[in-house]
Amino acid sequence: MAIDRHEALDRLRLIRSRRVGPATYSRLLAEHGTAGAALAALPAVARAAGVEGYSPCPVEVAEYEMAQARLAGARMLVPDGPDYPPLLALLPDAPPVIWARGDTGLLARPMVAMVGARNASSLGLRMAKRLAATLGEAGQVVVSGLARGIDAEAHLAAIETGTVAVMAGGVDVVYPEEHGKLAALIAEKGCLLSEQPMGLQPQARHFPQRNRIVAGMAHGVVVVEAAARSGSLITAKEALDLGREVMAVPGHPFDARASGCNMLIRDGAVLVRGAADVFAALGVAQVAHGEVPDARPPLPGPVPAPRPLSQIADLHSQILQRLGPSPMAEDQLIRDLALPAARVAPELVALELEGAITRAAGGLVSRVV
Numbered sequence: 001m002a003i004d005r006h007e008a009l010d011r012l013r014l015i016r017s018r019r020v021g022p023a024t025y026s027r028l029l030a031e032h033g034t035a036g037a038a039l040a041a042l043p044a045v046a047r048a049a050g051v052e053g054y055s056p057c058p059v060e061v062a063e064y065e066m067a068q069a070r071l072a073g074a075r076m077l078v079p080d081g082p083d084y085p086p087l088l089a090l091l092p093d094a095p096p097v098i099w100a101r102g103d104t105g106l107l108a109r110p111m112v113a114m115v116g117a118r119n120a121s122s123l124g125l126r127m128a129k130r131l132a133a134t135l136g137e138a139g140q141v142v143v144s145g146l147a148r149g150i151d152a153e154a155h156l157a158a159i160e161t162g163t164v165a166v167m168a169g170g171v172d173v174v175y176p177e178e179h180g181k182l183a184a185l186i187a188e189k190g191c192l193l194s195e196q197p198m199g200l201q202p203q204a205r206h207f208p209q210r211n212r213i214v215a216g217m218a219h220g221v222v223v224v225e226a227a228a229r230s231g232s233l234i235t236a237k238e239a240l241d242l243g244r245e246v247m248a249v250p251g252h253p254f255d256a257r258a259s260g261c262n263m264l265i266r267d268g269a270v271l272v273r274g275a276a277d278v279f280a281a282l283g284v285a286q287v288a289h290g291e292v293p294d295a296r297p298p299l300p301g302p303v304p305a306p307r308p309l310s311q312i313a314d315l316h317s318q319i320l321q322r323l324g325p326s327p328m329a330e331d332q333l334i335r336d337l338a339l340p341a342a343r344v345a346p347e348l349v350a351l352e353l354e355g356a357i358t359r360a361a362g363g364l365v366s367r368v369v
Helices: 005-016 022-032 035-048 059-072 104-108 122-137 150-157 177-189 206-217 231-241 256-266 275-282 309-322 330-337 341-353
Strands: 075-077 098-102 111-115 141-144 163-166 191-194 220-223 245-248 357-360 364-367
Touching: 005 022, 005 035, 005 059, 022 035, 022 309, 059 075, 075 104, 098 104, 098 177, 104 163, 104 191, 111 122, 111 150, 111 206, 111 231, 122 141, 122 150, 122 275, 141 150, 141 206, 150 163, 150 177, 163 177, 163 206, 177 191, 206 231, 220 231, 220 256, 220 275, 231 245, 231 256, 245 256, 245 275, 309 330, 309 341, 330 341, 330 364, 341 357
Parallel strands: 111 141, 111 220, 141 163, 163 191, 220 245
Antiparallel strands: 075 098, 098 191, 357 364
16 A cells, blocks of 8 residues: 555654664554554653663654655655565565665566675676576566675676666665666666665665565575675575575585585575576576566465564563673573574574674674673
């Protein structure tokens, strides 16, 4: 359904309010019915969580962002409104607001994400180009993150058939800067997306949030080249957590750029030699150029009912009380809390995205002080 300007302004204010992320936003909306009612309740909710003197995002800040969006030619998409990516809307923590520039009609079509190394090899770039072109000709929209290397090659190869770039900063902020022409081309023929405020310069913590959207929009993620520790593997992990298909192109064992892909295949990812392997993994038939295949049915499994905000705030408090600046093993933290790992892990991700905790190699977590 379409929402009026007043409701759109309230929703933007709610998600831009301090300490309100996507999960908190959805719980507030579920508990209070409208964004306006949730905004009115926020100070009391904050006091119950031990935060005094809390004020929601001012009206003027949200109005300024909406004005900047109009200047940039960006549209506001919400999960229960038109043109919002359908698979993304199924997530319990779907981004409450997405800014879009370009052809939002692409967002209703079936999508495949393609990610990989920024310092890609010539073979990796050729593979990305061939895969993206073939997938695009078969009616798939290619989603990526506008990064250097594999991302850029995938966007370019699918520009005429349909591509979506998910940005880590504001939808009007191109990063890296040398992709200005590519971003302009995608805005003209494809679609640029971001959940971040207009004008926001991306920081390191914004890239995992972008990766979550890339994985959440698509039926599957193809990793072309990736080091053992890379953003592409974060996207693959997000895809696994969401029940999406993870696919990887193998590489030579001596090439560090292939180590992440080889690890994914070892751990059960689908080995990709060409587009036919992608189609087989997704269970879709290749169609003739110019035809648009039907979207796959929604992914199985009910969306879990959201927990009350008071329980979430209490768990966050327990986690932060047990963490300090010295790293602690995540599994030890879970044992100390005496709670199921499936309940603690999502809240660790939420706290990491809020900047309250940080992760280190070896499964260690620490509190940001």
